Amino acid sequence: MAAAGALAKHEQILVLDPPTDLKFKGPFTDVVTTNLKLRNPSDRKVCFKVKTTAPRRYCVRPNSGIIDPGSSVIVSVMLQPFDYDPNEKSKHKFMVQTIYAPPNISDMEAVWKEAKPDELMDSKLRCVFEMPNENDKLCKFSPYLTLLISWQNFFLIPREALLRVLHPYNPVP
DSSP: OOOTTOOOOOOOOSEEESSSEEEEESOOSSOEEEEEEEEOOSSSOEEEEEEESOTTTEEEESOEEEEOTTOEEEEEEEEOOOOOOTTSOOOOEEEEEEEEOOTTOOOHHHHHHHOOGGGOEEEEEEEEEEOOOHHHHHHHTHHHHHHHHHHHHHHTOOHHHHHHHHOTTSOOO
């Protein structure tokens, strides 16, 4: 319940997909990108901006803009490479802040500076880091796997030798 005298916040007008979690799938040795879809189901233009608790770790494009009524925007969130520790839980969060666009908007910065707190809407998303499982890794090899299997058949390479190439550190089943 709101404190006495506090203004109630408006519910977020945009529909976010995903709604609560931004999932990043490793390995994290290169930039990992995930997309966030912002949909405006209203009959008014909506200004948005995306903020994060870890601005040096992410590149967000576009990080602000205007969404026309009935339209959508895809926001790309790019996680910069880092040393992943599976025991460390991510505390990174994102916030999508929105406000109805005033008529004849010309200066986005002024819109945010002049915004009253009771006009702002926001949604929070947490970041989830996932490492790929063994099946996902095999999918990345699929063009090579197809080629190797065709070589195996052509040169009559034993299955065990082929599996050693694909999984040099795993014992052959």
